[in-house]
Amino acid sequence: MRGRKTDLTLRTQGTVFELGRHRQVIVEFSPAQPDMIRIRAAGLKTRYSISGGDLYTLLVRRSVEAERREQRALRGQKRQRR
Numbered sequence: 001m002r003g004r005k006t007d008l009t010l011r012t013q014g015t016v017f018e019l020g021r022h023r024q025v026i027v028e029f030s031p032a033q034p035d036m037i038r039i040r041a042a043g044l045k046t047r048y049s050i051s052g053g054d055l056y057t058l059l060v061r062r063s064v065e066a067e068r069r070e071q072r073a074l075r076g077q078k079r080q081r082r
Helices: 052-081
Strands: 008-018 021-029 036-041 048-051
Touching: 036 052, 048 052
Parallel strands: none
Antiparallel strands: 008 021, 021 036, 036 048
């Protein structure tokens, strides 16, 4: 299987408030660094990099934390009913 030869840039629908404006979030991938994903705000040069493995770990942790918060909230509702 042959890999990509050119950089990939994706403009997402997500926005962030940076330097006084709402800006579109841009995700960049370069075959020169296949394990790294770069993210930046439209109109800005500063890029933030994260490895695919670190991104996966971060998202799994956030998902588990959200499930725990939801379970705690449900337990709290059950206690209030008593």
